[in-house]
Amino acid sequence: EIVLTQSPGTLSLSPGERATLSCRASQTVSTSYLAWYQQKPGQAPRLLIYGASSRATGIPDRFSGSGSGTDFTLTISRLEPEDFAVYYCQQYAASPRTFGQGTKVEIK
Amino acid sequence: EVQLVESGGGLVQPGGSLRVSCAASGFTFSSYAVTWVRQAPGKGLEWVSAISGSGDSTYYADSVKGRFTISRDNSKNTLYLQMNSLRVEDTAVYYCAKWQGKSWFDAFDTWGQGTMVTVSS
Numbered sequence: 001e002i003v004l005t006q007s008p009g010t011l012s013l014s015p016g017e018r019a020t021l022s023c024r025a026s027q028t029v030s031t032s033y034l035a036w037y038q039q040k041p042g043q044a045p046r047l048l049i050y051g052a053s054s055r056a057t058g059i060p061d062r063f064s065g066s067g068s069g070t071d072f073t074l075t076i077s078r079l080e081p082e083d084f085a086v087y088y089c090q091q092y093a094a095s096p097r098t099f100g101q102g103t104k105v106e107i108k
Numbered sequence: 109e110v111q112l113v114e115s116g117g118g119l120v121q122p123g124g125s126l127r128v129s130c131a132a133s134g135f136t137f138s139s140y141a142v143t144w145v146r147q148a149p150g151k152g153l154e155w156v157s158a159i160s161g162s163g164d165s166t167y168y169a170d171s172v173k174g175r176f177t178i179s180r181d182n183s184k185n186t187l188y189l190q191m192n193s194l195r196v197e198d199t200a201v202y203y204c205a206k207w208q209g210k211s212w213f214d215a216f217d218t219w220g221q222g223t224m225v226t227v228s229s
Contacts, residue, residue, distance in 0.1 A: 033213050035215035039153075043221075045205075051215075088153055097158070099153040
């Protein structure tokens with residue numbers, strides 16, 4: 001099983017600031033089959049990024065993904081009020097599909 | 109509009125059974141693999157089970173293998189999760205989600221709103 005470790009656990013930032021979230025895999029995620037999801041309280045997760053760096057339909061370009069192998073990053077260039085949420089990475093290269101434990105981006 | 113709507117959650121005693129459903133609309137249901145993901149209260153996301161578009165292939169997390177059964181009825185555009193021998197630790201919101209594309213290696217692009225399953229005496 002591929003274990004995904006996200007850091008930091010919580011990120012305290014102000015609107016307009018840049019957010020950098022990390023996801024590290026216990027083994028290589030082949031073909032960069034790595035996705036990022038956003039979840040707000042009481043809502044279902046929403047797909048942001050797939051293939052490590054491709055934005056899903058309708059996702060603003062302030063969200064970007066990068067990385068390969070075992071180290072991946074989600075960057076939010078300038079935080080908007082609606083971006084404060086929990087973010088999960090997920091690998092879909094192998095079964096079982098696994099998620100990271102999440103990073104909460106909170107208002108400072 | 110692509111939509112997934114779960115139903116069937118509720119309160120069940122430990123050792124009991126429950127079946128949750130997910131009604132799909134707005135896309136060709138039989139063309140896509142679908143999955144169940146759960147989230148215990150205040151916790152992260154845990155993948156539970158998946159099924160291919162045809163229903164021929166099924167996959168389970170070790171935590172539910174032998175107790176849960178995933179199935180689908182493509183004539184009714186509906187996904188099911190039969191949960192037996194339920195444990196307190198199965199308490200969670202259960203989400204259904206669909207594959208983004210037709211490759212087995214793809215992310216989940218559409219999620220339902222979830223249905224709450226509570227296992228308690």
